[in-house]
Amino acid sequence: MASITLEGNPIHTSGELPAVNSVAPPFSLVDKDLNDVELASFSGQKKLLNIVPSLDTGVCAASTKKFDELVSSRDDVSVLIISADLPFAQARFCSAENTNHVITLSMMRDQTFARDYGVLITDGPLAGICARAVLVLDEQDKVIYRELVPEITQEPDYDAAMAAI
Secondary structure, X not given: OOEEEEOOEEEEEOOOOOOOOOEXXXXXEEOOOOOEEEHXXXXXXXXXXXXXXXXXXXXXXXXXXXXXXXXXXXXXXXXXXXXXXXXXXXXXXXXXXXXXXXXXXXXXXOOHHHHHOOOEEOOOXXXXXXXXXXXXXXXXXXXXXXXXXXXXXXXXXXXXXXXXO
């Protein structure tokens, strides 16, 4: 279990992020067209997982837009935005914000992803959704960078994540 804060108040996650040099757990999440999408769908590609509580919050929206901008000229990485938001809300956000270089994925069908990746918030007002985290996976799904943002209202370290790619 990891300890993080929400506006300075302690809250906890269900576990720890996958360790650097470990193979990321497989997952199945839901895309904007309600299709199940697995980690294996991105086999052979670098992946940046931007895990956020909800795209309906300012910090989550900012990080999604920032990663979209940072990878706009790159074709060597897939940026996956993962949240508890429904796919309809994710698609509406991407359309309104013109984020064309990220792939939104929802954990609407179950919380297995959040538990397996150690980001499921277990207490406090955000219990049941994801903590803010960034992971970078290589082409073989090995974790090469991880960050659990210690304060949910803060943005992740974009420079460190992009340097890992």
